[in-house]
Amino acid sequence: MEMSYQQQKITLIVSFLIVPLVLLLTFTYYPALRLIYLSFTSWDGLTPVKTWVGFSNYQEIMGNREVFYIFLHNVAYFVGGILQNVAAFFFAVLLNSKLKGRNMFRTVLFLPYIMNGVAVAFMFGYVFDTNTGSLNYFLSLIGMDPISWLGKPGLVNISLASIGVWKFMGFNMVVYLGALQSLPEDLYEAARIDGARRLQVLRYITIPGMRKIIELNLFLTVIGALEVFDLPFVLTKGGPLAASKTYVQQTVETAFQYNNFGLASAMSVLLMIVVIVVVSAQRRIVGGKEE
Template sequence: MFNLSYKQQKTAIVIGFLLVPLALLAAFGVYPALELIRLSFASWNGFTADLKWVGLDNYREVLQSPELFKIFGHNAVYLLWGLMQNAAGLMFAIVLGSRLRGRNAYRVILFLPYILNGTAVAFMFKYMYQTEIGSLNALLSAISFRDVSISWLGNPAIVNHALGFVGLWKFMGFNMVVYLAALQSIPTDMTEAARIDGASRLQMLRHITLPSIVRIIELNLFLTIIGALEAFELPFLLTGGGPLGASETFVTHTVATAFKFSHFGLASAMSVILIVLVVLVLSLQRMIMRRWDE
């Protein structure tokens, strides 16, 4: 090592530091992805060594299934609540970024749900949404002075909105903190010059604040879209996809296809299609945000 030149030592050190992370990436990222693609062209029950190649049959079955495209409508509800989550996070960031008294306490209160365990949050809202003894129906009964017994998790028309609200409650604080950090990075001389020129708060928001944090908005939308398309934890823990599949998402259906019905090849094809869909949607988002930035 000491007989090597400085440039050779530097190269060896860089390779040494990169070797372990690249090996881990190949073992736990690249190889599983390639294996997923390979299994998507086969029929396999996940237990035996028999692997039957079926070509594009799995993809045809997925793309010709109207049920699966209906499930994406459930994911769209999560996306809707995710957009409201971003809007609420930005609004609270703007308010708490001012000289509001007690703003640090409000920041902590709004951020606390994000650090809570997801399973604990799910069971907490499962109690709150219960029809007979749930705290939400009890609150509505006290406000309206009559008995309210809404089945929040048993009504197909509202179950996905009930689950989407849980996501908003849990992750809005994270969006707020990210937006708050972005707002604090805006140069103060720019905002002061706008105030001197007589710009209103709405004009400053439109022409200074939003254009200055467009990259952060794009990042949060990126995370929101991925979270909506890959929603799994809340419907799995709270409803199990019920009632009658009304809260089933694409990921919960994929997991059930693999581990409940032992169709690992079909589930692999569904996973590949989801990856392609995520890439397409994020590319469209990137194109729209780039035009806005220009």
């Protein structure tokens, strides 16, 4: 019996969706549910026995002020991410013009993003080195004393965040550039005919037309700022005096150094909740009302 057109359409859609759905359930939803389950247990990660402890792990986290204090270390990354987006938007607008050599500049600005994160960390380890670093060498040329960029608690997170700005700004720029090139040229033609200035075009046409893309980049920035791990882990191991230790690094140490996978799972669930709350607040602030 031959299938009708509607049945064929449904079969085709289901056939295309079943593999992505299986992958989504296997590698996203199941691990998330498993993580939530483990957060209510006491488990060392080795033995098959998992002791149910209820909300004890969450109570331990809530009673430990240092866990929440660590989130303050992520503020530098958040501020750096905002500056990163501003710079990326500026370069996207600049390189969307008929600037000579714009393709070369686009490539140069995007290259840091495709570099391995650990390699970038080691590279900037030489840049920020107190004794032989290139940054302190330039300071010595203008008569300034060397600065311990990664050795001062008040400066280490700013130094690490600046690396993130250098690495990820090119990605944000490419996203903004793609959005700029998708905006209707008719709007710009009409604005030019009406005698609108460049700042007016930017404010009333470009930025409103890119609102969703700006929101996307800020979403990625917030997620990245809350989940920083590789830079402080490779360069400072969380030092000096745990001044650069991030929440994710503390979670990893809890699991693999102290073999407390139940508590680490609870910390991961808490991070998911924080991300959801922060992103929801961001959507309300940046997204505004749907037009």
